[in-house]
Amino acid sequence: MTKYFQRKKNISESFVCHDCKQEKKDTKWFEDLKKEGKIVCLVCYKKWHDQNYRLKLKKKSETAKNQPISIKKETGSSLMSAIYENNSKYLLGIRHQSALEEDSVPQETVDLIITSPPYNVGIDYGSNGDDLTYEEYLNFSQTWLKNCYHWTKPTGRLCLNIPLDKNKNGKNSVCADITTLAKKVGWKYQTTIIWNEGNISRRTAWGSWMSASAPSIISPVEVIIIFYKEEWKKTKRGISDISKEEFVEWTNGLWTFSGENSKKVNHPAPFPRELPKRCLKLFSFVGDVVLDPFFGSGTTLIEAINNKRYVWGLEIDETYIKNSIERIKKECSLNINNEDFDNKNLEQENKRDAEIH
Numbered sequence: 259m260t261k262y263f264q265r266k267k268n269i270s271e272s273f274v275c276h277d278c279k280q281e282k283k284d285t286k287w288f289e290d291l292k293k294e295g296k297i298v299c300l301v302c303y304k305k306w307h308d309q310n311y312r313l314k315l316k317k318k319s320e321t322a323k324n325q326p327i328s329i330k331k332e333t334g335s336s337l338m339s340a341i342y343e344n345n346s347k348y349l350l351g352i353r354h355q356s357a358l359e360e361d362s363v364p365q366e367t368v369d370l371i372i373t374s375p376p377y378n379v380g381i382d383y384g385s386n387g388d389d390l391t392y393e394e395y396l397n398f399s400q401t402w403l404k405n406c407y408h409w410t411k412p413t414g415r416l417c418l419n420i421p422l423d424k425n426k427n428g429k430n431s432v433c434a435d436i437t438t439l440a441k442k443v444g445w446k447y448q449t450t451i452i453w454n455e456g457n458i459s460r461r462t463a464w465g466s467w468m469s470a471s472a473p474s475i476i477s478p479v480e481v482i483i484i485f486y487k488e489e490w491k492k493t494k495r496g497i498s499d500i501s502k503e504e505f506v507e508w509t510n511g512l513w514t515f516s517g518e519n520s521k522k523v524n525h526p527a528p529f530p531r532e533l534p535k536r537c538l539k540l541f542s543f544v545g546d547v548v549l550d551p552f553f554g555s556g557t558t559l560i561e562a563i564n565n566k567r568y569v570w571g572l573e574i575d576e577t578y579i580k581n582s583i584e585r586i587k588k589e590c591s592l593n594i595n596n597e598d599f600d601n602k603n604l605e606q607e608n609k610r611d612a613e614i615h
Contacts, residue, residue, distance in 0.1 A: 275299040348563045349592070350547070350570045354579055357402040357551035357572055363409045368570070369546035371406050372534045372558045374419035375399065377432075392430050399436055402551060404443040409549060412488040416445060417537040419453070419529055422477050433481050445485035453480045453533070455517040482513075482537070496543025499565065508536050528554060534561040542567060556582030563590045 274281050276296035355362040357375075390398060406416060418440070422433050433450070441447060456478070465474030500508075515532045534550075534557055542548065544566045550558035553571035555578065562569035563586070573579050586592055 273297050273299075275302055277302040348566060348568050349559065349586070350568050352553075352559070352571050352573070352579060352583065354574065354576060355572050356574050357405060358398070360405050360408060362405070362551075362572055363549060363570055365408050366411050366414075367547060368406075368410045368414055368549045370415050370417070370538070370542040370567075371410060371549045371551065372417045372419075372537045373550045373552050374529050374554075375402065375552050377421055377424065392428070396435060396439060400439045400443060403436075403440050403445065406549075406551060407444045407487065410487050413492050413494075414487040415448075415541050416440070416483075416485040417534075417541060418483045418485065419480060419533060420483070422479055422481050433483065437483060440483070440485055445487065446490070448484040448486055448490060449511065451482040451484065452512050453482055454478070454512060454514045455480065456514070482533070484541070492543075496545065498539075499544050500539040504536075504539060508540050528557060531557055531561055534558040535565065538562060538565050538567055553582065554578055556585050560586055560589050563592075 272281055275298050277298050278301070280299070282299045353362060410416070418436070420432055420436055423429065423431050437447060463474050466472040513533075513536065515530065517530055538548065538561055546567050548558065548562045548567045548569040549571070550569070551572045553559055553573050556571065559569050559571045559582065571582070573582070
């Protein structure tokens, strides 16, 4: 794709936008190279970018019907990447990349992020260490939260599933601390949903038994914190697929449903399909772009595909990627072929990423 726009920064003088014809005093504007150097404002540029991106998604899906999905195997940071084709047109990519790498996803292309990062409670995730000091864990969290902020559109949202607090290696207010970090990197806070999964295991630690000396309190709930980037209200109308009954029930901030069986999905800490399903239908439109930067067992991807949202997934563990592919094939009825891509295919996907960006 020809580079149509060249970004200009730190311009102090006012100018007239070529598209909306209004006088602007923005510090950011764009030179439209296609229109012989005409200058457009930031609002008109974003409008063009959003329309152009959606047109490319539509064109890709229409021209690729009856084609199987191919999983690209390559060296370097991106081990596998799924090309969205036929009945999998909503699957934008499965990538063996880290949420700590800013270039893992094109910037300002995501409408909704749904994820549950490592809790740092010593779970064996394979490729990921889950035994950081609490300070290291907060630094880790701040990095990926900042990247997610860059990846979302101005109206982008983040649904973050984390524990309310944790007791391992000392008591820590995880929910409060992560909320503070998210706001620090730019996210704006909207609300918190309490998820009562009813997971109360057989208790053995009571603190001071039947005494006010030092009783131990266990909170058998998790939270889903809702953040947004710049504006909470989406001015651009879309298609909502949520029913009246679902809307009434899910806008109650206490969600009660069971957790997922880890053995069933071959992952030590999965969330159930009900969680991303509710977030998708409540906080995004049909056709929006969704991302899970810690997709693990692939649950968010499955619900996004089945509910007609375009979706990216990032994961650093190769075993989870392979297991997720098999699960997606089964639960989304997709035709995925595992085959090596030649250099031509690699160049084509890199070009596609550049176009979306």
